[in-house]
Amino acid sequence: MIEKLINEIAKIEAKYDEILPAPATLEELEILKNWATDLFGNDVPIEVYSQFLNNVNSLQHNGIFLYGVNTQNANLDIIENNKIWHDMTEHKKYLFFGDDDISWYVWDSVVNEFQLLDKPSGEIMETFESCNSMIIEALEKVLD
Template identity: 35%
Template sequence: MVLELLEDIEKIKNQDGKSIMLPASDKNIQSIKKWTSKNVRENLWIKEYENLLKKVDGLEFNGLVIYNAQPNDKNNGFIGANEIWRDREWDNNYLFFGDSSISWYCMDIDKDVFLELDKPSGDVIQEYNGFEEMINEALKSVL
């Protein structure tokens, strides 16, 4: 389902002469995996996120941002965004994968559950059965 939604977004972006289907480099994926093990929890990695990055290195579309694997991107990069969002005490148990103007898309690392949080209150809006379900809903919300 994620791939179909990405293809729908790709068709829209192609109308403007742009493409979203540019994969992250293996080097950048390894960098964010190392950062996650060092700064969040050892051996914590979401294979579905890696699979997404191998198709599209982040996404900015209709207000939705899915973080990319570029280690030096302080705004929309996975590392940069997590360094910002995890800086406060209330949200340091979350690993963030994306955001919109009203939501954060993340994983509660203590409960191993994927969530949509209200921005800025941090209240849980929706709980998901996995990463792919969370990203599906995020993508559908902007199409």
């Protein structure tokens, strides 16, 4: 399903002579895994996000930013964005996967849950059964 949605976005981007990033390399995925494990321990569900990165190493479309690894654009780099969001102590429990104008897509390491957070308040707007369901909803949102 994720691949199908990414392909739909790629077709839209192609109309404007834009190309989506290539998939993350094995080296980039290893960098991400090591970084996330150092930050959150062995239980971090970074492998499930790697499924998205195996299709495209970040995505920016219609106001959404889904982060990648070692991207040319710092606004799309998962490590750089997490450093910024972790400046606030209450955000250190989250692994940030992406954001849009009003929300963050995160994994809460304390409750082991994928969530959509309201940016201004940090309140939980929605929870997801998996990383894939979170990514699918984000992609469907920008295609509406």
